[in-house]
Each structure stands twice: as structure tokens, then as C-alpha cells.
Amino acid sequence: xxxxxxxxxxxxxxxxxxxxxxxxxxxxxxxxxxxxxxxxxxxxxxxxxxxxxxxxxxxxxxxxxxxxxxxxxxxxxxxxxxxxxxxxxxxxxxxxxxxxxxxxxxxxxxxxxxxxxxxxxxxxxxxxxxxxxxxxxxxxxxxxxxxxxxxxxxxxxxxxxxxxxxxxxxxxxxxxxxxxxxxxxxxxxxxxxxxxxxxxxxxxxxxxxxxxxxxxxxxxxxxxxxxxxxxxxxxxxxxxxxxxxxxxxxxxxxxxxxxxxxxxxxxxxxxxxxxxxx
DNA sequence: ATTAATGTTCAGAA
DNA sequence: TTTCTGAACATTAA
Numbered sequence: 001x002x003x004x005x006x007x008x009x010x011x012x013x014x015x016x017x018x019x020x021x022x023x024x025x026x027x028x029x030x031x032x033x034x035x036x037x038x039x040x041x042x043x044x045x046x047x048x049x050x051x052x053x054x055x056x057x058x059x060x061x062x063x064x065x066x067x068x069x070x071x072x073x074x075x076x077x078x079x080x081x082x083x084x085x086x087x088x089x090x091x092x093x094x095x096x097x098x099x100x101x102x103x104x105x106x107x108x109x110x111x112x113x114x115x116x117x118x119x120x121x122x123x124x125x126x127x128x129x130x131x132x133x134x135x136x137x138x139x140x141x142x143x144x145x146x147x148x149x150x151x152x153x154x155x156x157x158x159x160x161x162x163x164x165x166x167x168x169x170x171x172x173x174x175x176x177x178x179x180x181x182x183x184x185x186x187x188x189x190x191x192x193x194x195x196x197x198x199x200x201x202x203x204x205x206x207x208x209x210x211x212x213x214x215x216x217x218x219x220x221x222x223x224x225x226x227x228x229x230x231x232x233x234x235x236x237x238x239x240x241x242x243x244x245x246x247x248x249x250x251x252x253x254x255x256x257x258x259x260x261x262x263x264x265x266x267x268x269x270x271x272x273x274x275x276x277x278x
Numbered sequence: 279a280t281t282a283a284t285g286t287t288c289a290g291a292a
Numbered sequence: 293t294t295t296c297t298g299a300a301c302a303t304t305a306a
Contacts, residue, residue, distance in 0.1 A: 001284085001286090002285070006285090033301085033302075034300095034301070036301095077286080078285095079285080079286045079287065079300095079301095080286055080287095080301085081284090081285075081303095082286095094302090114302095115303075116285095116300090116303075117300085117302070118286070118287080118300060118301055118302090119286090157295090158294090158295095159294090163295095166286090168286095168287085175285060175286070176284095176285060226303080226304075228303095266295090266297095267297080268285090269284085
């Protein structure tokens with residue numbers, strides 16, 4: 001599930017361990033599951049990166065970026081079930097990649113753990129990184145968008161607003177869970193065609209994006225019933241207790257009491273309150 | 279014991 | 293051009 005708040009939490013969790021450390025080794029962990037995508041090959045990456053200092057840990061949309069003093073960088077996409085850890089993992093069987101770090105005499109490791117194995121670890125040269133970060137594939141970070149940015153983004157498509165929120169080219173960082181939560185907070189029906197939203201409703205949407213995402217970051221993300229998402233220290237997040245609609249089909253709306261409805265849009269579950277959201 | 283569903287992304291087709 | 297479909301994979305619930 002890692003969406004913007006979970007990835008931000010990962011970055012904040014690993015930053016104190018990673019930033020300023022030297023990379024002593026980079027390796028794939030031997031496990032019984034199929035290997036995840038690492039590109040270029042582990043050997044090539046290790047040759048280019050070993051001995052360098054990890055100067056900056058940051059986030060672009062749902063990607064974790066480990067930047068080296070050379071300007072080259074690791075770009076990690078957790079996708080569905082990937083985690084960045086600086087502690088023991090949920091289980092040893094799904095550890096995928098290890099960064100061996102040194103800071104003076106101290107040795108520590110950063111891990112990429114991924115149960116389903118859809119996540120990726122890629123290494124980019126400085127120029128490639130710039131293209132990836134600034135290129136057209138990703139829109140502005142959802143937390144940095146003002147109402148005017150949202151107006152431009154939403155005017156450009158006739159798809160339902162819930163589906164549009166998931167389009168990373170329009171706004172980067174929102175995923176399936178937070179899209180439902182944001183629309184409930186904004187009082188907007190998920191089926192509404194994006195281009196048909198009034199200025200006033202777009203203003204409410206922008207505020208809902210800000211408040212839902214920043215609250216979720218404050219609570220260190222959402223750990224769903226499958227327990228997959230954990231922070232860098234393998235601890236649960238807390239925002240799942242604040243969900244108003246996600247995964248609550250048939251239960252009463254916490255605002256008005258009407259039963260929450262589940263529908264499928266673009267092959268993904270959407271949850272909303274038919275009374276609060278118009 | 280099958281089948282459907284699960285947070286994401288991307289290629290390829292409609 | 294825009295939008296839709298299915299696949300990548302592992303695990304759990306029905």
C-alpha cells in the first residue's frame with residue numbers, strides 16, 4: 001500500500017541511519033522467492049556505488065531516493081508490499097536487497113523487504129535521475145499542489161474524479177486508500193467527472209488532500225488488516241484508526257450514520273458515503 | 279479446492 | 293490523444 005504518507009514515513013525513519021553513512025556493500029539477499037527487479041545488475045551498481053557517501057534521502061511521489069555524493073542515486077519503488085527497514089524485518093523470507101553502511105567504526109544495514117515482490121530497486125546516473133524526477137511521467141507532488149494546480153489537472157480529464165486522483169501524471173503520491181478518504185473529507189462523490197467539478201469543490205478537494213495526507217504522515221501511515229505496512233523500525237502505523245470510509249462497506253458513516261458503499265472503479269475498490277458525498 | 283481480492287505501475291490495445 | 297485491460301507476484305479470505 002505504500003502511498004505518499006507511508007513512503008514519507010519510510011524516508012523519515014531511515015534518514016538518521018542512512019544520511020552521511022558510507023556504502024560498504026550492496027547485495028541481493030538470497031531467498032526462496034523469485035528475484036525482484038534490480039537494474040542495472042547488482043554487480044554494476046556495486047561497482048559504481050561502493051565507497052560513496054549517501055548524502056541525501058528523500059521522496060518523489062511514492063518513490064524513495066537514496067542519493068550519493070556523486071549525484072547518482074538508488075530509486076526504490078515499494079509498489080504494493082515493499083518496505084525500507086533499518087531493523088529486523090516482519091519475516092526473514094522476503095528480504096530482497098541489503099545496503100551495508102558504515103559510519104566510522106559503526107556498521108549498520110538498510111534493507112528492502114517485499115512480500116509480493118512487485119517492488120523495484122533501480123540505480124540512476126545523475127542525469128538520468130534528473131529526467132526521472134522532473135520528467136513528464138510524474139505530476140507535482142500532491143502535497144505541493146494549490147487549488148489552481150488542481151483546477152488545471154482535473155479540467156484535463158473526463159474520468160471519474162476518484163480515478164483521476166490515482167493518475168500519477170495529474171498529481172503524484174495519492175493511492176487507492178487515500179483517494180477514498182480525501183473525497184469523503186471533501187464531500188465529493190467519487191463518480192463525479194473530474195472536469196465537471198466546480199471551483200468551490202476543487203478548493204475543498206485541495207484542502208482535503210492537505211489535511212488527510214499530512215494527518216496520515218503525522219500518524220506514520222496506515223497499516224491495514226493484513227498488517228503489511230510497517231515503518232523503518234517494523235512498527236505499525238496509526239492512521240488506519242482514523243479511516244472514515246476505506247474498507248468500511250456496510251458500516252455506518254462516522255459523520256452521518258448512513259451505510260458506507262463500496263463500488264469498483266477502474267478495477268479498484270472505492271468506498272464512499274452516499275449521504276455526505278454529493 | 280478453486281476463485282477473488284489486495285496497496286502499484288506499465289505496456290499495449292481499444 | 294485518451295482511456296481501458298491485463299500482467300507482474302505472494303498471500304489470505306471466501
